[in-house]
Amino acid sequence: MIQGSSSFGSFVKTICMAGLYIHIPFCKQACHYCDFHFSTNTQLMADLVKAIIEEIHLQKNYLNQEIIQTIYFGGGTPSLVPASQLHEILAMIQKQHTIADDVEITLEANPDDLTATNLSELKKLGVNRLSIGIQSWNTTLLTFMNRAHNAAQSQRAIDLAREAGFLNINLDLIYGVPGQTLNVLQNDLEVLIRNSPEHISTYSLTIESKTVFDHWRRKGKFAESTEESVARQYQLIMESLSQAGFLHYEISNFAKPGFESKHNSSYWSGSKYLGVGPSAHSYDGLSRQFNVLNNYTYVKSISEKTIPFEKEILSDKDHINEYIFTSLRTHRGCDFNKVQQKFNHDLLSQNRDYLLQLEKNQLVTFSDNLLKLTNQGKLLADKITSDLFVS
Ligand code: SF4
Known part of the structure; x- marks a missing residue:
C-alpha cells in the first residue's frame, strides 16, 4: 500500500x-x-x-x-x-x-x-x-x-x-x-x-x-x-x-x-549488450549506439574499418525513465528504492496522488516500494509508464 x-x-x-x-x-x-x-x-x-x-x-x-x-x-x-x-x-x-x-x-x-x-x-x-x-x-x-x-x-x-x-x-x-x-x-x-x-x-x-x-x-x-x-x-x-x-x-x-x-x-534489467550488424543497437551502461540502417553503407564502412553508428549519452533522467519503462513491464516491477538510491530521485513523493488513484482503480499494486501493474493495468501500461516519467 x-x-x-x-x-x-x-x-x-x-x-x-x-x-x-x-x-x-x-x-x-x-x-x-x-x-x-x-x-x-x-x-x-x-x-x-x-x-x-x-x-x-x-x-x-x-x-x-x-x-x-x-x-x-x-x-x-x-x-x-x-x-x-x-x-x-x-x-x-x-x-x-x-x-x-x-x-x-x-x-x-x-x-x-x-x-x-x-x-x-x-x-x-x-x-x-x-x-x-x-x-x-x-x-x-x-x-x-x-x-x-x-x-x-x-x-x-x-x-x-x-x-x-x-x-x-x-x-x-x-x-x-x-x-x-x-x-x-x-x-x-x-x-x-x-x-x-x-x-x-x-x-x-x-x-x-x-x-x-x-x-x-x-x-x-x-x-x-x-x-x-x-x-x-x-x-x-x-x-x-x-x-x-x-x-x-x-x-x-x-x-x-x-x-x-x-x-x-x-x-x-539494464545489462550491457553489444549489437552487431546494420540497425543493431548497443548499450554500455552509459550510452547507446545505433548502427546505420543501410546494408550497403554498413558493409562499405566496415570494409574501411569504421563502424557506422550514432551515439547518445544517457542522462540520469534518461536512465530513470528507461528503468521505469522496462521494469514496469516485468513481473518484478519498478523498485522505487532503487531509483532513490541510484539517482537520488524520490518517485513516490512526486506521484503519490496519481499512485493512490491507480491503486484505487486496481491498475497497480504498491508494496515495499515496489510498483507492479495488475492485469488490468497492463492494458494501460504505456500510459501509466509515460505518466510516471521524469521530465
Ligand atoms: S518482414 Fe522479415 S523481419 Fe519482418 S516480420 Fe516478416 S520475416 Fe520477420
Missing part, C-alpha cells in the same frame, strides 16, 4: 550478464506490417556476414571483457544464413570474448526455412534456443499479413525442431489483426499450447509508417481493430496462458518456469 513515507528495502537483484545481438537484415519476402530493417535482396549476404565478423573484431573491447551470457541472432530472418556462415560468426565471438558455460544462444527462424538438416546443423553449432515466427495458424490471416509460410509448415517446423533435440523453443503469436476474431485467436492459442513451447512472445499489431498496411490504411482499405477488441484479445491471451502454466514475466512474454528469455531479460 502507498504510505506516508518511502522505506528503504532491498534492491531488486540485478542479473549481471553481457549479451551479444547479431542482426541479420534479410528476409524472403516483406510481411505487410513489418518495419524492421531488412532487405529481400540477399545478394549481399556473404559480404554482410563478413562485415559482421569484422565488426565483432572491431568492437572486441566494447563490453569491457564481461563474460558473454547470451547470444541472439535476430533480424530479419537469421534462418536464411547458411550454417557455415553462422559458424564463422560464432567462431569470431569465441575468439574475442569469454563465453559462459551455460550461454543461451537463440536464433530466430521462420517455419518455412527449417528442415531436419539445418536444424541438426544449428544444434551442432550450439544454438540452444529457437524462436520460431509462427504468428498464427489461420491461413487467411497468414496470407493477409504476407507471411511466407502456412500452418502445416509451422507444425512441421516445431515437430522437426523437437526431433532435432531443441528443448527451449519460443513461438511468436500476433493479435489485433483485422479479421482475427476471438474465436480465431482462441484456436491459435489452443494449437500453440498443445505444442507445449517453453516460451511464447505475443505481439499486438501496430501499423508502422511506410508498411503495406500503412499504405492500405491511408487509402481507406484497412479497417484497424478497435482498442476494445485488442484489449479483449490480450485478456484472453493472459487467461489462457496462465491456465496453461505460463508465467507472465513481461508484458508481451510468457514462459514455463525457468525458461524466461535470458537475453531479453538482460535488456530489461
Whole structure:
C-alpha cells in the first residue's frame, strides 16, 4: 500500500550478464506490417556476414571483457544464413570474448526455412534456443499479413525442431489483426499450447509508417481493430496462458518456469549488450549506439574499418525513465528504492496522488516500494509508464 513515507528495502537483484545481438537484415519476402530493417535482396549476404565478423573484431573491447551470457541472432530472418556462415560468426565471438558455460544462444527462424538438416546443423553449432515466427495458424490471416509460410509448415517446423533435440523453443503469436476474431485467436492459442513451447512472445499489431498496411490504411482499405477488441484479445491471451502454466514475466512474454528469455531479460534489467550488424543497437551502461540502417553503407564502412553508428549519452533522467519503462513491464516491477538510491530521485513523493488513484482503480499494486501493474493495468501500461516519467 502507498504510505506516508518511502522505506528503504532491498534492491531488486540485478542479473549481471553481457549479451551479444547479431542482426541479420534479410528476409524472403516483406510481411505487410513489418518495419524492421531488412532487405529481400540477399545478394549481399556473404559480404554482410563478413562485415559482421569484422565488426565483432572491431568492437572486441566494447563490453569491457564481461563474460558473454547470451547470444541472439535476430533480424530479419537469421534462418536464411547458411550454417557455415553462422559458424564463422560464432567462431569470431569465441575468439574475442569469454563465453559462459551455460550461454543461451537463440536464433530466430521462420517455419518455412527449417528442415531436419539445418536444424541438426544449428544444434551442432550450439544454438540452444529457437524462436520460431509462427504468428498464427489461420491461413487467411497468414496470407493477409504476407507471411511466407502456412500452418502445416509451422507444425512441421516445431515437430522437426523437437526431433532435432531443441528443448527451449519460443513461438511468436500476433493479435489485433483485422479479421482475427476471438474465436480465431482462441484456436491459435489452443494449437500453440498443445505444442507445449517453453516460451511464447505475443505481439499486438501496430501499423508502422511506410508498411503495406500503412499504405492500405491511408487509402481507406484497412479497417484497424478497435482498442476494445485488442484489449479483449490480450485478456484472453493472459487467461489462457496462465491456465496453461505460463508465467507472465513481461508484458508481451510468457514462459514455463525457468525458461524466461535470458537475453531479453538482460535488456530489461539494464545489462550491457553489444549489437552487431546494420540497425543493431548497443548499450554500455552509459550510452547507446545505433548502427546505420543501410546494408550497403554498413558493409562499405566496415570494409574501411569504421563502424557506422550514432551515439547518445544517457542522462540520469534518461536512465530513470528507461528503468521505469522496462521494469514496469516485468513481473518484478519498478523498485522505487532503487531509483532513490541510484539517482537520488524520490518517485513516490512526486506521484503519490496519481499512485493512490491507480491503486484505487486496481491498475497497480504498491508494496515495499515496489510498483507492479495488475492485469488490468497492463492494458494501460504505456500510459501509466509515460505518466510516471521524469521530465
Ligand atoms: S520475416 Fe520477420 S523481419 Fe522479415 S518482414 Fe516478416 S516480420 Fe519482418
